[in-house]
Amino acid sequence: MNKLFNKIGTLAVLATVAVGCGPQEKASAQLLINGAGATFPNPIYQKWRSEYSKVDPGVQINYNSIGSGGGKQQIIAGTVDFGASDGPMSDEDLAKAHGKILHIPTVAGADVFTYNLPGDPKLKIDGPTIADIFFGNITKWNDPRIAGQNPGVNLPDMDIVVVHRADGSGTTYIWVDFLSSVSKDWEAKVGRGTAVSWPAGQGAKGNEGVTGMVKQTPGAVGYVELIYAKQNKLPFADIKNAAGEYIAPDIDSVTKALAAAKIPDDFRFSMVNAAGSGAYPIAGTTWLLVYETQKDPVKGRKLVEFLNWALTKGEGMASALDYAPLPDSLQQRVLERIKTIKY
């Protein structure tokens, strides 16, 4: 019996020690700001997080990339200090929150049309053709609608295998947002969302899953983020924009799309198929979601300081990670909006 009590005693001591050594102790000295959401901007948010700890050692920012859906839900529930999402929140979701939520655009990225063809030819393609490929209406690579846009390219008589994301994703949102903007049929039958009911093809998990499937399947076509395609040296097509030019995706052409996009006052905007010369059409921005009225004055002030830093100094780190920074005009508008946060 005594032995048992001894054991329990030892366990209790051990437990106390374990709790005392945990992260809680460190946190009590620092102010902890928690964020969660989109996976697409995770690399740059992690960069900001670690850089900002040098700027203000009193604040520790945590960012948990659980996905845009989770980010929206957690900011509605108020379990995080800021959320993050690749798609704007719906009016229905905004109404559920206990306070006004602001959309703060941070950086923009692009989706590329990647493929697996013998000899890796450089392709040019327009939106309606992509929509018909993803509908399953165009089934061969040497279809006249593809060949007509690519004179001089020897396209094989090969089946097209469509690969799409099977998990919900901001990358998908940008892709179907673009297809909906160029094809009425797509908008009506499939629509916009982070996950949709795909009319054709097969699904893979994550950018790496789509890449893997495209690489292994001759004749496959899929969409991945620009950053991912560049890092893995995938071939990708030039896409016809609203001005009728075939544009290659890069930081410059995405920033041009951002500058050309019509951006409403609440920053819930879509930049696909933006009407501007040199603008890449399949691009989208990503948002931080914060409450306009902060409950905790100390935390609120620190959060605003961080947002100001991210939208100025932080923007400068974007292009090194292949994200397009906000153009100056938009940056100024966003900074003005951050000033309205009350704490």
Added chain:
Amino acid sequence: MQATATTQNMNALAGQRLSQRKFGDRAFRWFTLLMALSVFVLIVLIGVKLASGSQLALNKFGWHFLTGTKWDPVHENFGALPQIYGTLVSSLIAIVIAVPLSIATAVFLTELAPLWMRQPLTIFIELLAAVPSVILGLWGMYVLVPWLHDHFYPSLKGTFGYLAIFSGPISGNCMLSAGVILAIMIVPIITSVSREILRSVPGLQREAAYALGATRWEVTRLAVLSYAKRGLFGAVILGLGRALGETMAVLMVIGNTPQIKASILAPGTTLAGWSALQFTEADGALYLSSLFELGLVLLGVTVLVNALAQLMLKTFAGPGVKPQH
């Protein structure tokens, strides 16, 4: 006088010991009962949570959720039939491949293998069980599926293409690939449980058969396998349980398309895989609720399959050795 006192002391001590032991026994019994009950409580809690989470979808779709074939988050129309179908078919394929393989291996290990070979082989089989499913999935995605797609499936289709299950275009990521990966995952569990069961078949059983002049094959078939069939059936059910719920490895090779196709060379999806894929970005209350209902359906399918298996066991199999696990 002194002696009496000592005896009394000893008696008192013994009495104390006895009551202590009684207390110990009782405490032990209550403790184990509590532990055993906690499993039950946990399952009930999971069921209750899944049911409450899926309330919205249950109210909206009712039984149509089980017969619907669309999964459309944009228009909020959800049905789980392709997922249920995929779960059952991929597990069935796995069982068809894994059962002969595992039982043959177990027979070899207990009846035929030379003694020096048994231990190393057993260790290897148990190592296979320890490979994390995501690793198997990656291997499946980068090694197995391309090979099956380039070499095995075309010849399969060439030979049996007239059968509906091998019709249509060949997709590397398909129901059959998922079945093969699942089979690899459940072979170790079926093999090691079967091995334990075959080992527990009494030696007398074999000796009696040999005494009657039976050959090795006849001994194995008549004396060992038929004696152990009940237990072996249990081992298969354990494997089936694992196959039904497996998530990661399956979603990496199945093609993740909610559709019902006669061909097992076409992509499909499973209840577990589809839930795992869709959870992260599920905004919208009905969407999330439908995912909860997928979980509820999976729980239901698992319970139903197990109950059916128990029923089959009672009806078809005679007496014999039960699984030890």
